[in-house]
Amino acid sequence: MYRGQSGQWSWLFHRITGMGVLLFLLVHIVDITLIGFVSGKVYDDALRVFSTGIVRLVSLALIAAVLYHAFNGVRIILVDFWPAAHKFQRQMFIGVLVLTIAGFIPMGFFVVAPIFGHCPTGPNGCQPFLI
Amino acid sequence: MATATGTRTIHIKVKRYQPDKDAKPYWQDFAVQAEGNDRLVDVLNKIKWEQDGTLTFRRSCVHGVCGSDAMRVNGRNRLACKLLVNDIGARVTVEPMLGFPVIRDLVVDMEPFFAKYEKVKPYLMNDEPAPRTERLQSPEQRERYDETTKCILCGACTGSCPSVWANPDWVGPASIVNAHRFIFDSRDHGGAERMQILGDRNGVWRCRTIFNCSEACPRGIHVTDAIEEVKRAIMFGTTDIA
Ligand code: FES
Numbered sequence: 442m443y444r445g446q447s448g449q450w451s452w453l454f455h456r457i458t459g460m461g462v463l464l465f466l467l468v469h470i471v472d473i474t475l476i477g478f479v480s481g482k483v484y485d486d487a488l489r490v491f492s493t494g495i496v497r498l499v500s501l502a503l504i505a506a507v508l509y510h511a512f513n514g515v516r517i518i519l520v521d522f523w524p525a526a527h528k529f530q531r532q533m534f535i536g537v538l539v540l541t542i543a544g545f546i547p548m549g550f551f552v553v554a555p556i557f558g559h560c561p562t563g564p565n566g567c568q569p570f571l572i
Numbered sequence: 573m574a575t576a577t578g579t580r581t582i583h584i585k586v587k588r589y590q591p592d593k594d595a596k597p598y599w600q601d602f603a604v605q606a607e608g609n610d611r612l613v614d615v616l617n618k619i620k621w622e623q624d625g626t627l628t629f630r631r632s633c634v635h636g637v638c639g640s641d642a643m644r645v646n647g648r649n650r651l652a653c654k655l656l657v658n659d660i661g662a663r664v665t666v667e668p669m670l671g672f673p674v675i676r677d678l679v680v681d682m683e684p685f686f687a688k689y690e691k692v693k694p695y696l697m698n699d700e701p702a703p704r705t706e707r708l709q710s711p712e713q714r715e716r717y718d719e720t721t722k723c724i725l726c727g728a729c730t731g732s733c734p735s736v737w738a739n740p741d742w743v744g745p746a747s748i749v750n751a752h753r754f755i756f757d758s759r760d761h762g763g764a765e766r767m768q769i770l771g772d773r774n775g776v777w778r779c780r781t782i783f784n785c786s787e788a789c790p791r792g793i794h795v796t797d798a799i800e801e802v803k804r805a806i807m808f809g810t811t812d813i814a
Binding site for chain 2: 443447451452517521522524527
């Protein structure tokens with residue numbers, strides 16, 4: 442392994458989170474498809490899976506991946522279009538991490554709290570999202 | 573620990589490989605007495621001259637000018653002749669650069685690298701009849717590409733680039749740096765041709781702005797920035813705003 446610096450890690454995380462988000466997108470396409478191609482009942486059952494504790498924990502990874510990929514994407518766009526950006530790429534990487542963590546904490550709280558019987562968005566917040 | 577002067581023992585771990593003899597590369601340890609302001613190349617010379625004459629590496633100028641001795645030192649590409657013992661610590665690992673076929677020990681095959689370098693036509697292209705004196709240029713025009721004139725073609729940037737490891741057909745950072753040197757030269761008229769070459773799928777776009785190249789360059793060239801300038805010149809069709 443080459444001992445690269447922040448730029449190498451930012452790229453590696455970007456790749457991994459990109460693959461993770463793509464994987465989720467495929468799952469998401471499948472679950473949405475159930476409603477039209479299978480039945481509303483199967484769709485409801487499938488969505489209930491998203492409320493289970495384990496899948497809530499997996500959702501945490503999804504939140505982190507989406508936030509990181511989005512913020513780092515902006516960093517890459519800046520590097521591409523703003524001529525002075527290369528001087529600040531390291532600082533921008535730190536900014537990406539800070540923003541990712543700052544977004545992750547509240548979002549993660551809402552997703553994980555129901556596992557502990559706490560429903561921050563009211564009693565319906567812990568219910569599976571039903572149509 | 574290391575002090576500025578005085579002799580100390582350097583433990584150096586070298587990746588050895590002789591393709592016609594060894595099944596696979598292996599590590600060999602050496603202990604060498606060295607001064608703080610000896611360079612890594614001096615340490616390697618001591619090994620070769622005093623301990624193991626079969627150790628093979630390239631060096632020529634030994635002053636950071638010819639670009640012969642780029643290698644991976646403690647995980648990062650460096651010129652062995654520009655690295656002081658003071659700056660590398662008492663334990664050092666030395667390996668050939670990644671992304672190049674190994675010929676023997678620390679010597680890598682630079683032929684594919686130079687073939688890619690030639691692909692970008694790294695020479696002045698100007699069909700106008702040569703003037704009686706120089707082709708004049710203002711200090712500002714000269715300044716525009718000053719940084720990329722400093723490349724010594726050591727390959728440290730190219731060997732540090734994950735896009736190069738993944739795709740040996742990619743032109744790689746060093747070629748783009750040398751294209752930049754002419755694309756932004758006011759006397760050169762071959763910019764469009766070079767940008768056509770670099771606009772192709774194995775051109776600039778495989779750069780993922782990883783910045784390993786900028787860190788590795790022993791000449792302090794902001795390689796990623798130069799690549800980005802070429803990207804913008806291709807995208808906007810002009811070198812004026814890049
Ligand atoms: S030997 Fe010439 S650059 Fe190091």
